[in-house]
Amino acid sequence: MDVNGVGWVAAIIVGGLAGWLAEMVMKSNMGLFMNIILGIVGAIVLNAILQAANIGSFGAGWGAYLITGFIGACILIFVGRLVRR
Template sequence: MLDLNGDGHALTPRNARTRNLNFDPQGRNTMSWIVSLIIGGIVGWLASMVMKTDAQMGWIANVAVGVVGSMLGYWIAGLLGFAAVGGIARFIVAFGGAVLLIFILGKLGIFRKA
């Protein structure tokens, strides 16, 4: 085994548990996915309220728009050289991306204003 933690002991699942490290042998963190989906749903719902498409969108569409819109917002922010640091800045970038995604989908005829 490799000494990955620098103390002369191999980092194994047992050592990770005793050191209170989040060790997942497949490299996943389930809780972060759940939190991302919840925050994506909130961002998508708020964006749909602002864009007045809330009556047409269910919770699955809110989550999808929030998550995909967040990715769109972070991609555009990166192109503009803006690094969202801090919770409020990250929320604003995610919200802006979700609003932009709803705007684009509206222009494509997928969402209509209520």
């Protein structure tokens, strides 16, 4: 089973990188495990949003997964901050 054209191991690695980048941009302190979760879930959430809007995804492969995971993780961090307030 693959996620957006990458395997599970690559999804964990690229998801962790996307989560870490989002953590740096959004100035939050989450930790390694949460970065991985944010990157993977962020990619899934943004893909669902793009499909619902009939836009399509950024493509397949590592680069597209990194971009999707980064933007999705930033959205999740933003929504998390809104909920906490």
